[in-house]
Amino acid sequence: MTFYEILFFYIIFWTAVVSPTPILNRRYTPKTNIFDLTIEKVTLSPDGFTRQLSTINGQYPGPTLEVNKGDRIVMRVNNQLGEPTGNLQRIFSNVLFVVRVSKRILQIEILAIHAHGMLQRGTPWFDGVPWMAQCVIPNNFEFTYNFTVPDQVGTHWYHAHETMQYVDGAFGALIIHDPDDPYKSEYDEEIIVMLNDYHHTNAQILLKQFLTPESQGVEAPPGSKCVDNAGLAKFEFVKDKKYRLRIINTSAFSAFFFSIDKHEMEVIEVEGLYTKRTKIHRLPINVAQRYSVIVTANQPTDNYIMRSEFQKKCMPDAASSLPIIKAIVHYEGAPDDSEPNDYPWSDSLTECVDLDQKTLQPLEVEKIPESTKKLKLDIAFHKNDTGVVKAFLNGSTYIPDINFPTLDKLFKHSPINETSANAYVFDKDGEVVDIYFINADDDEHPFHIHGYQFWVLGTGNGAKWHLESGLLMQLITLPDEILKMKPPKEWTELCELGER
Missing domain, CATH: 2.60.40.420 (Cupredoxins -  blue copper proteins)
Incomplete structure (x- = not known):
């Protein structure tokens, strides 16, 4: 198995979370939300293959953090990724680094957490980017990120920002609900969909190979298997209800086309900014991008395919064999064991190109200033x-x-x-x-x-x-x-x- 075949293993990890937070339609008093986040290595089998992952509170992905506009976010991060055992040798730019802690040279799992999409105006030290915005959090140490979101809303995520740790599982969704959401009356429930190019090989091994001059193949770890009966993710719909899908690409490398067979989508948010409604069938979404779309359950009661297609031209040649990754949209009352038929949208989209910017218009007209x-x-x-x-x-x-x-x-x-x-x-x-x-x-x-x-x-x-x-x-x-x-x-x- 080649390096790139491992890099793009044949699965995308899908996460469905129905938001318990009510849609607000009254004056809201901001509050402080405290999240205790323990980052630790846990052996899990999210797709049927057992491996060690870097988890948040033992979960993969980590817990969804939900707050409201104007709230304060307090993330108490406890680094329990590893125990000190010897020399730390960390690969970055093909150089070996040594970190000194408490007068000793230790092999530790260092950490920093970035709240992706948060502007951190007035609190730049809480941006969570190691070596730029902060020094790293050592093992067996707790650090608190404390910031407000006075005027930000929308679909975001948080993740480890030290080398490739988030690729091994240290990430989760961060949702900022808006009491003044202009679309709040146009959907009944929210669902979070996280797309991820999940790997069976530890990300540090992949990174080391990526930064090796020869860049030859690396074998899959001993015992690597893909369990055929692991099952597909299932998203529950109720006929005639409207759903706000918050779609987040948490991948290391992969761009996708996201769609649901026979269901149109209306884009209403791009990375925290509201847009005028734009109807689409397939959504191109690149690394770290986030979109909100409204989907109406207006088809006959049945099971339908939710699909994510790799944009293969943006990837190495070995990616040409990657399949379309599927999940199931299950209408209430449809047979539980019924295999969905294929009804893919036939729109032709250019790969390696974002959603046409001309179709994305801000909900409120903005005047672009002249550059200086x-x-x-x-x-x-x-x-x-x-x-x-x-x-x-x-x-x-x-x-x-x-x-x-x-x-x-x-x-x-x-x-x-x-x-x-x-x-x-x-x-x-x-x-x-x-x-x-x-x-x-x-x-x-x-x-x-x-x-x-x-x-x-x-x-x-x-x-x-x-x-x-x-x-x-x-x-x-x-x-x-x-x-x-x-x-x-x-x-x-x-x-x-x-x-x-």
Whole structure:
């Protein structure tokens, strides 16, 4: 079995969660929501194959965190991923790193948790990105993320942000309900659908192979089996009810086309922003993207196929044999053991291209300001000095400073201009920046940006683990304003742990 065949194992993990949170139609008083999250390794069999996973509270995926707009989120994260046993050797950019904790060199499972989609305005130290926004959480240690969501709503997720830990299971949905949801009267229930390219091989093994110069095949772990009778995920519908499906792509690498046979979808939200209703049959969804769609159970009582198709042109050649992954939409009253017939939508969609931006219009008209600065970024992939293929932005591949996070450097007035930091400073209040990504090769390279909501001004033809390949840049906005902030003591102490 080749590396890529392991990378894209023949399953997507689907999660169905019917939201217990009522649709609010009254004035809401914000509250503090406390979530105790223990990150630990547990042996599970989510698809019938037994393996060790990095779990949150023993669950895969982790628990869904549900709050309301205006609430405070308190995540008390307890790292129990591993026990200290010797030297830590961690692979990133094909370099071996050593982390010092409590005057000893330990092999530990370090951790950081990122609330994906949260802007963290006023609380940048809680963004959860190691070596940039914080020092890591060591094993057998608890750290609390504490922030409010004053004006954010919608479909998000949270995940470990240290190397590939979330690929091994450390992730979950984060939903911010809106008391003023303009669509609240147009659906009866909510269902969360999480798409994930689940692997039978530990992600660190896959990452090591990915960053090996020869990039030859890696064998599946001993005893690897796919259990044929593991069954399909089932989503319960009641005829004539309307459902808001919150669809989240939590994959490491894979883009999908999502659809439900014979059921139209109406897009109403993209990553926390409401859109005008747009009817579609198939939804292209890339890594880390989130959409809300309304689906009406208006078909005859029966069983129907919910399907997720790999966008294979965005993937290595070995992905050509990957099948369509299916789940079942079961109408109440339909036979439990009836196999759904195939009624796939026949729309032709271009692979490796997002949902047509022209069809996605914000619900409230927005005026795009004129730009005051333009930044061009050339994307390139080529071998570094060790023979490993790395990603470069304007000729530089990102390498983290694992002893001195960028935000800590700012507070300590240390330089942040190392070429390998890929750091760009924006120090003018009100500046509007157009960023141009110029892709010189034939692959796709999804990007997302922390701390901002932005406008997509245009796309054109041109020529994934890519974060681990160095395809990353840091945007340092208004550093003088950052220096006026006071980070919490607990955050500062994380970095002090490594200095003892």
